[in-house]
Amino acid sequence: MSDLTDTPKHKTFLGHPIGLYVLFFTEMWERFSYYGMRALLMLYMVNYFKWTQSDASSVYKWYTTLVYVTPILGGFMADRYLGNTWAVIIGAVLMAIGHFLMAFEANNIFYAALIFLIIGNGFFKPNMSTQVGRLYPPNDRRRDGAYTIFYMGINLGAFLSPLACGWLQENTVGEYHSGFALAGIGMVVGLITYLIGLPLIKEIPSVEVQDLKHGDSLDQPISEKNAEQLPSVIGEFSNYAVKSILFGAIFLLCVGFWKGYSKPISAAPALISAVSLLVVYWIASQVKNAMRDRMLTIVALGFFAIFFWAAFEQAGNALNLWADKTTNRYLFKPMPEESKYPPVIDVVL
Numbered sequence: 517m518s519d520l521t522d523t524p525k526h527k528t529f530l531g532h533p534i535g536l537y538v539l540f541f542t543e544m545w546e547r548f549s550y551y552g553m554r555a556l557l558m559l560y561m562v563n564y565f566k567w568t569q570s571d572a573s574s575v576y577k578w579y580t581t582l583v584y585v586t587p588i589l590g591g592f593m594a595d596r597y598l599g600n601t602w603a604v605i606i607g608a609v610l611m612a613i614g615h616f617l618m619a620f621e622a623n624n625i626f627y628a629a630l631i632f633l634i635i636g637n638g639f640f641k642p643n644m645s646t647q648v649g650r651l652y653p654p655n656d657r658r659r660d661g662a663y664t665i666f667y668m669g670i671n672l673g674a675f676l677s678p679l680a681c682g683w684l685q686e687n688t689v690g691e692y693h694s695g696f697a698l699a700g701i702g703m704v705v706g707l708i709t710y711l712i713g714l715p716l717i718k719e720i721p722s723v724e725v726q727d728l729k730h731g732d733s734l735d736q737p738i739s740e741k742n743a744e745q746l747p748s749v750i751g752e753f754s755n756y757a758v759k760s761i762l763f764g765a766i767f768l769l770c771v772g773f774w775k776g777y778s779k780p781i782s783a784a785p786a787l788i789s790a791v792s793l794l795v796v797y798w799i800a801s802q803v804k805n806a807m808r809d810r811m812l813t814i815v816a817l818g819f820f821a822i823f824f825w826a827a828f829e830q831a832g833n834a835l836n837l838w839a840d841k842t843t844n845r846y847l848f849k850p851m852p853e854e855s856k857y858p859p860v861i862d863v864v865l
Contacts, residue, residue: 527716533651536662538713543644544669545706546608549615550637552677552699554832556685559840560692565623573833579630580829581785586638591646593639600643600650601714607640608707615700619693650719677702746806754808758800761815765793 527534557579561572594603614632617625648666652659681695688694748754768790776783800811 532658532662532665533716533718535651535713535717535719536648536665538709538716539644539648539651540666540669542604542706542710542713543666544673545702545709546611546640546644547670547673548677548680549611549673549699549703549706550677551674552681552702553615553618553633553696555678555682555836556692556695558833558836559685560696562837563840564621564692565626569837575630576833579634580832582634583637584825586634587642588638590638590640591642594643594646598639600647600719601717603639603643604647604710605707607636607638607643608703608710610636611640612636612700612703612707615696615703618696619690619700621693647717647719651717653720673702748805749809750812754812757812757815758797758808761793761797761800765790765797768793 558572558576561567561575562569565572567575590603590607594600598606610632614629614636617629617632620626620629645666648662649659652662677699681698684690684694684698685692690697750757768786772783772786772790775786796811796815800808800815803811
């Protein structure tokens with residue numbers, strides 16, 4: 517008996533809509549291109565352009581920061597003007613252009629490539645994930661499993677790309693530019709996969725959440741209006757939490773102005789963070805009760821996520837340089853004199 521069945525809405529395979537697997541392979545190739553390029557980026561700046569580690573790290577820092585910021589704008593543009601599909605297509609095209617520009621060695625082209633990648637990621641990343649959720653009706657229990665499958669595609673692309681792009685860098689005449697070109701090819705394959713499979717991505721129209729009536733189950737989706745009517749779970753603590761956000765913003769403003777006296781550009785991270793916290797404070801102060809609880813939950817998750825991603829991104833920065841200089845990365849070649857540790861140490865880290 518085939519696992520491919522028809523339902524009144526759309527085809528399924530292994531219990532999930534066919535569109536999920538289109539998104540799986542699209543995201544896999546996009547992550548292939550992203551992590552393949554990221555694996556070479558710091559090494560390219562330090563070993564090819566001969567920049568100092570400090571200068572290269574500054575570029576890497578701003579690149580990865582903006583990669584995480586622009587999805588906010590990309591999601592807004594998709595919700596208000598473009599829709600998820602066009603946002604994904606535009607993002608994929610921009611990222612493909614950026615990857616292929618990385619195959620050229622001029623500094624100006626290098627910076628232009630990073631800008632294309634940053635903007636393209638902003639359009640692509642949030643809207644691809646959103647489409648996964650919209651394949652299912654509200655409260656469908658398959659959605660959690662769908663995101664697990666989707667994330668497996670991310671991991672698969674992220675695992676394969678550094679190996680493939682790194683091998684090209686080590687073994688071809690084009691060196692780094694060959695690796696960047698392969699990343700661009702991966703993005704093009706992802707775009708083609710998405711366009712071919714687009715008819716199979718059947719999004720279920722979102723159902724407007726209704727107001728709760730007496731006797732309704734709280735397991736149902738709760739509208740923003742109802743969330744403001746329901747009592748806060750954390751009570752008075754929510755007021756203190758909102759005030760702490762304001763104090764944090766003021767503290768970062770002071771840090772930014774203090775650092776700006778010696779080197780104005782060094783104040784930018786603190787000032788940007790302060791402005792972001794002020795926006796969060798303003799939004800949180802406009803809502804109340806359970807709706808404020810929702811807001812504060814997102815803030816708390818975002819706060820702790822900062823530390824995770826700060827450590828995670830060292831894989832492409834400090835750990836990448838450390839592995840390049842101090843580990844034996846060859847199976848059948850003698851260990852270089854400067855290499856002190858076996859590659860398993862780098863894997864563990």
